[in-house]
Amino acid sequence: MFKQRVITALVLAPLMVIGxxxxxxxxxxxxxxxxxxxxxxxxxNIAGYERRWGRVAYALMVFVCLYISARVLRIRPELLVYYLAVGALWWIVAFALVKRYPGGTSLWTSRPVRGALGLCVLVPMWVGFMHLKVQPHSSLLIIFVMLIVWGADTGAYFSGKRWGNTKLAPHVSPGKSWAGFWGGLATAALVAILFGLGLDRWLQPLSRDDYLQMLLIAVITMVVSVLGDLVESMMKRHRGIKDSSSLLPGHGGVLDRIDSMAAAVPVFALCIHLLDWGFGQ
Structure with missing residues (x-):
């Protein structure tokens, strides 16, 4: 298993960096x-569409929605904020669903509802990435949000392993703890400060307000990234499966690798849009 994970990571990492x-x-x-x-x-599959044609049809529907979104935003770029707002509002709803689980499943147990929830995850993720890509120093923004998510994951793992007695959401993901959450939050804040110091030295001077905005964005993004992981875990637990697929040997599926990022990116993009904040501005 470990060898598979390493080989898969060595293949995927350069592809992701280039892409x-x-x-x-x-x-x-x-x-x-x-x-x-x-x-x-x-x-x-998580939504309950077990037959291959149903899964292919859903994937094609999502692709069509992405294409339509691209055309709409090209003509009406002012609608961007509504796409991102829908993505952010979904995670507020998701928090309530995770908090109530295993209660409240009657609200989302039908396949069409779970399918619609997938749209609320995947379309805003694509829109969020596109918004980041057109910003000045877009690579730095994308690196920043990735470091927030990965740093939070790392901090949560080590603090949870050391002090994680009280579970964060025992019915959804028994491995997550409040100690891990706070450790992840502290790590995300540290990432923001260190990243800000690097920007201040090598790109542009940062004011106190810039640092505060970076901290605020990092904290909000980290919290939502945890929800992304919890929501996928909740859906898989309800479906009775461990991984979203077996496409990535040793890693599960693509969703298992991007669940936190899918939640974080649109919220991060909405924050920088509303605050009119970015690098080189």
Whole structure:
């Protein structure tokens, strides 16, 4: 298993780096849409569509929604904030669903509802990535949000392993603890401070307000990234499966690797849009 994980990571890592940081805008849009479409194929399984044709049909529907969104936003770019707001509002609803679980499943147990929830995850993720890609120093923004999510994951793992006695959501993900949550939050804040110090030294001077905004964005993004992980765990637990698929040997499915990022990116993008904040502005 460990050997499979390493081999898969060695293959995927350079592909992701090239796709995210070096592709031009149009090719980047297609790359992220491809990831979202594969994620949709897996989400269809989580939603209860067991037959292959049903999963393929759902994935095609999500791809069509992404294409329509691209056309709409090209003509009406002011609608961007509504796409991102829908993504952010969904995670508020998701918090309530996770908090009530195993109660409240009657609200979302039907396949069409779970399918609609997948749209609320995957379409805003694509829109969020596209918004980041067109910003000044877009690679730095994408690195920043990735470091927040990965740093929070790392901090949560070590603090949870050391002090994790009180469970965060025992009915959804017994492995997560409040100690892990606070450790992840502290790590995300540290990432924001260190990243800000690097920007201040090598890119542009940062004011106290800039640092405060970075901290605020990092904290909000981290909290939502945890929800992304919990929501997928809740859906899989309800469905009775361990992984979203077996596409990535040793890692499960694509959704298992991007669940936190799918939640974090649209909220991060909405924050920088509303605060009119970014690098080089």
């Amino acid at each position: 995210i940081f070096f592709l031009p805008l149009k090719q980047f849009a297609i790359f992220i849409a491809a990831i979202a479409t594969i994620g949709a194929w897996e989400w269809a």
